[in-house]
Amino acid sequence: MQxxxxxxxxxxxxxxxxxxxxxxALRNLADNFVGRRKNAxxxxxxxxxxxxxxxxxxxxxxxxxxxxxxxxxxxxENAGAKIHWARDGKEACQIVIDLVKQSDAKMVVKAKxxxxxxxxxxxxxxxxxxxxxxxxxxxxxxxxxxETPSHIVVPAIHKTKEQIADIFVEKVGIEKTDNVxxxxxxxxxxxRERFAEAEVGIxxxxxxxxxxxxxxxxxxxxxxxxxxxxxxTHIAIMGIEKVIPKFAxxxxxxxxxxxxxxxQRLTAYQSLITGTKKNxxxxxxEEVHIVLMDNGRSRMLSHPVTxxxxxxxxxxxxxxxxxxxxxxxxxxxxxxxxxxxGAVITPQLIGISKAKQLPYASxxxxxxxxxCPVKIDIPELLLHLRxxxxxxxxxxxxxxxxRKRRFAESLAFKMYGKAWSGQFSYGLGIKAARLxxxxxxxxxxxxxxxxxxxxxxxxxxxxTAWRDAPAVxxxxxxEMWKDGSIAEARTK
Amino acid sequence: xxxxxxxxxxxxxxxxxxxxSRPFDAVHGEHRHFEVVANQALPVENVTDVxxxxxxxxxxxxxxxxxxxxxxxxxxxxxxxxxVIDRTGAKKIAxxxxxxxxxxxxxxxxxxxxxxxxxxxxxxxxxxxxSAQWAIAETGTLVLEAENEDHRLISLVPPVHLCLLEASKIxxxxxEILELTQANLGxxxxxxxxxxxxxxxxxxxxxxxxxxxxxxxxVLNDR
Numbered sequence: 192m193q194x195x196x197x198x199x200x201x202x203x204x205x206x207x208x209x210x211x212x213x214x215x216a217l218r219n220l221a222d223n224f225v226g227r228r229k230n231a232x233x234x235x236x237x238x239x240x241x242x243x244x245x246x247x248x249x250x251x252x253x254x255x256x257x258x259x260x261x262x263x264x265x266x267x268e269n270a271g272a273k274i275h276w277a278r279d280g281k282e283a284c285q286i287v288i289d290l291v292k293q294s295d296a297k298m299v300v301k302a303k304x305x306x307x308x309x310x311x312x313x314x315x316x317x318x319x320x321x322x323x324x325x326x327x328x329x330x331x332x333x334x335x336x337x338e339t340p341s342h343i344v345v346p347a348i349h350k351t352k353e354q355i356a357d358i359f360v361e362k363v364g365i366e367k368t369d370n371v372x373x374x375x376x377x378x379x380x381x382x383r384e385r386f387a388e389a390e391v392g393i394x395x396x397x398x399x400x401x402x403x404x405x406x407x408x409x410x411x412x413x414x415x416x417x418x419x420x421x422x423x424t425h426i427a428i429m430g431i432e433k434v435i436p437k438f439a440x441x442x443x444x445x446x447x448x449x450x451x452x453x454x455q456r457l458t459a460y461q462s463l464i465t466g467t468k469k470n471x472x473x474x475x476x477e478e479v480h481i482v483l484m485d486n487g488r489s490r491m492l493s494h495p496v497t498x499x500x501x502x503x504x505x506x507x508x509x510x511x512x513x514x515x516x517x518x519x520x521x522x523x524x525x526x527x528x529x530x531x532x533g534a535v536i537t538p539q540l541i542g543i544s545k546a547k548q549l550p551y552a553s554x555x556x557x558x559x560x561x562x563c564p565v566k567i568d569i570p571e572l573l574l575h576l577r578x579x580x581x582x583x584x585x586x587x588x589x590x591x592x593x594r595k596r597r598f599a600e601s602l603a604f605k606m607y608g609k610a611w612s613g614q615f616s617y618g619l620g621i622k623a624a625r626l627x628x629x630x631x632x633x634x635x636x637x638x639x640x641x642x643x644x645x646x647x648x649x650x651x652x653x654x655t656a657w658r659d660a661p662a663v664x665x666x667x668x669x670e671m672w673k674d675g676s677i678a679e680a681r682t683k
Numbered sequence: 684x685x686x687x688x689x690x691x692x693x694x695x696x697x698x699x700x701x702x703x704s705r706p707f708d709a710v711h712g713e714h715r716h717f718e719v720v721a722n723q724a725l726p727v728e729n730v731t732d733v734x735x736x737x738x739x740x741x742x743x744x745x746x747x748x749x750x751x752x753x754x755x756x757x758x759x760x761x762x763x764x765x766x767v768i769d770r771t772g773a774k775k776i777a778x779x780x781x782x783x784x785x786x787x788x789x790x791x792x793x794x795x796x797x798x799x800x801x802x803x804x805x806x807x808x809x810x811x812x813x814s815a816q817w818a819i820a821e822t823g824t825l826v827l828e829a830e831n832e833d834h835r836l837i838s839l840v841p842p843v844h845l846c847l848l849e850a851s852k853i854x855x856x857x858x859e860i861l862e863l864t865q866a867n868l869g870x871x872x873x874x875x876x877x878x879x880x881x882x883x884x885x886x887x888x889x890x891x892x893x894x895x896x897x898x899x900x901x902v903l904n905d906r
Binding site: 220223246248346355374383414446453459464465468475490491 | 689707802865873875879882
C-alpha cells in the first residue's frame with residue numbers, strides 16, 4: 192500500500208471524503224466512543240478537578256523533566272532494569288536490534304506501542320533480519336494488511352468486519368466469516384503459537400514513576416501481559432515525557448485514561464513492572480530494558496504553548512470528538528499520530544515545513560480541548576503553529592514564493608486595517624465598493640455564481656469558492672439616519 | 684570534538700529548551716500554581732465497613748460480567764470451586780503457590796491440581812486458580828503481587844481464571860491500594876478487572892482474546 196504523507200493532507204482528505212466504506216467504518220466511532228466516554232466520566236465526582244490535577248502533575252514534571260527523568264533512571268536501575276538513551280528514532284531502533292541480537296532471537300512479539308510506530312521499528316527489525324509479530328488484535332490486522340494504524344487506541348478502526356474477514360481468508364487461510372468471535376478466536380489460536388516460541392517481547396510504556404522506577408502499561412486483551420511475562424527479555428520503549436513524579440499520581444491518570452480512551456472505568460489489565468525478578472524461579476523476564484527516547488520531544492519544552500504537547504497521555508479522545516477526523520479518518524494525516532493531537536505533534540516531531548497543512552486541518556471548534564483529560568489547549572497550539580508558518584519562521588529561504596505570498600497578504604491586511612479605522616477613508620471605501628461590485632453581484636450576493644471574483648482577485652476567489660458574501664447595501668444605516676428615512680420608516 | 688553520550692545530550696537538550704521557556708513561565712507565574720494543584724488531595728469516598736465494601740465490590744464486578752460468589756468458609760469455597768470445575772469440564776488445572784489456594788484446594792480430593800506448572804502445561808490447561816492480595820471495590824479490580832504468589836501466567840494463560848479473595852482485603856479506592864502496596868513494591872503487580880476483551884473489530888466487544896474468557900471470584904467472608 193502506498194504510504195500517505197503529512198505534506199499532502201488536503202489531497203489525502205479529499206480522497207478520504209469520497210470513500211463510502213471508510214465512512215461506514217468511522218460511523219461507529221462517534222456513535223460508540225463518544226457516548227461511552229460521557230457515561231464513564233459521570234462516575235467521577237469531580238471530573239474537572241481531576242483534569243486540573245492531572246495537568247498540574249504533567250506541567251510540574253515537564254518543568255523539571257531533567258530531574259524527574261534522572262530520578263526515574265536511578266529508581267529503575269536500583270530495581271534491576273537496564274536503561275538505554277536514544278536521541279532519535281534511528282538510535283532507538285538500533286538499541287532494540289542490538290538487544291534482540293544479543294539474545295539470539297529471530298523473532299519478537301510486540302505489544303502495541305505508539306512510540307514503536309513513530310520510529311518505524313517493524314521496518315528496522317525486518318531489515319535486520321528479525322521478524323516482528325504484532326499481538327494486539329488491531330495491530331495484527333494492520334500488520335497482515337501491510338498498513339499503518341489510523342487511530343491511537345483502535346488501530347484498525349478504518350476497516351470493516353468484511354474487509355478484516357477477507358484479510359484473514361487470504362493471510363491465515365480461514366473460511367470467510369462475519370462472526371467477530373470467530374475472528375478473535377482465530378487470532379488467539381495463531382498468536383499463542385508465536386507467544387510460545389518468543390524469547391523477546393517489546394512493549395510501550397504508559398507511565399514511568401520517578402519515585403519507584405515502575406513502568407505501568409494498560410490494556411484490555413492480555414497480549415501485553417503475555418509479551419512482558421512469557422519472554423526472557425522485555426524491552427520497553429518510553430518517550431521521555433512519560434515520566435510522572437509519584438506512585439500515588441497513578442491514581443489520577445488511571446481514572447482519566449481509560450474513561451477518556453475507551454469509556455471504561457478501568458481497562459481489563461494494568462501491568463506494574465518495577466525492575467526484574469529477584470527469584471530466578473518466578474515467572475517473568477530475566478532482563479528488563481527501558482529505552483528512553485527523545486526524538487524531537489525535548490525541543491517542545493522551549494515554549495509554554497508547545498510544551499503542552501508533551502502532557503498528552505495518548506487516550507485518543509480528541510480524535511473521536513473531532514469533526515475533521517470523523518470525516519477523513521486517520522490515514523489522511525499521513526502520520527502515526529492522527530487527529531487534533533496529531534495535527535500539533537506531527538509538525539513538531541518531523542519539522543513544520545514537512546507538515547504545513549496539518550495545523551490547518553481543523554475548524555478550531557474546540558471539541559478536542561473540551562474532551563482532553565489533561566486540558567491541552569489544542570486550538571491554541573494550532574494557532575501557534577499557524578503563526579510560525581505565516582511568520583516565515585518555518586518557510587525556508589526568503590525567496591520562497593510561499594513567503595512572498597504571505598508578505599503580500601499581511602501587507603493587504605495592514606492597509607485594510609488602516610483604511611477601516613478612519614471615518615473618511617471607510618466611507619470612501621464603501622462608496623467605491625458599491626460602484627465596483629455591480630460587476631460581480633448576482634441576486635444580492637457576491638459569490639461563485641458570477642465567476643468574476645476569482646478572475647479579478649484570485650485570493651478572494653478561494654474564499655467565495657465555498658460561500659457567498661453579502662453585497663454592500665445600496666445605502667448605509669448612517670446615511671439613512673442622516674436624511675431621516677429611518678425615522679420615517681419607524682412612524683409608518 | 685568532545686564526544687558526548689546520548690544521556691548527556693538528551694538531558695542537556697531538556698535543560699537548554701527549558702531555559703528558553705523560563706521568561707514566558709515567569710510572566711505566567713505557572714510554576715507555583717502547578718505545584719500547589721499537583722499536590723492537592725482528591726476528594727475520597729471513605730468506606731471502612733467490611734459489609735459495605737463487599738457489596739460495592741460485588742456490584743462493580745457483576746457490572747463487568749464477572750462470576751462472583753461468596754463463601755462463609757474454606758469448605759464452602761471448595762464446593763464452589765468444584766461446581767466451576769464441573770460446569771467448565773476442566774481437567775488440567777494449574778494452581779498458584781499461595782497459602783489460601785493450598786488450604787482450599789486441599790479439601791477437594793477428587794481433582795488433581797498442578798503446582799509449579801510448566802509453560803507447556805499452562806498452554807494446554809483448562810483452568811488457573813490463584814488468590815488476590817487486594818481488591819478495589821469502586822472498579823471491581825483484583826490486585827495480584829508476584830512477590831507473594833506466582834500469579835503472572837496462571838491468571839493469564841488458561842481460558843478460565845478463578846480467584847480466591849479474602850473479604851478483609853477489599854478497599855474502596857485505587858488510591859488506598861496504591862498507598863498500601865507502595866512500601867513493599869515487588870517486580871510485578873497486576874490489576875485485573877474482568878475477562879480479557881477487545882473491541883478492535885468495528886468496536887464490537889469480543890471476550891477472551893488473549894487472556895481468560897471467564898473470570899470467577901470467590902470471596903471468603905470469614906477472612
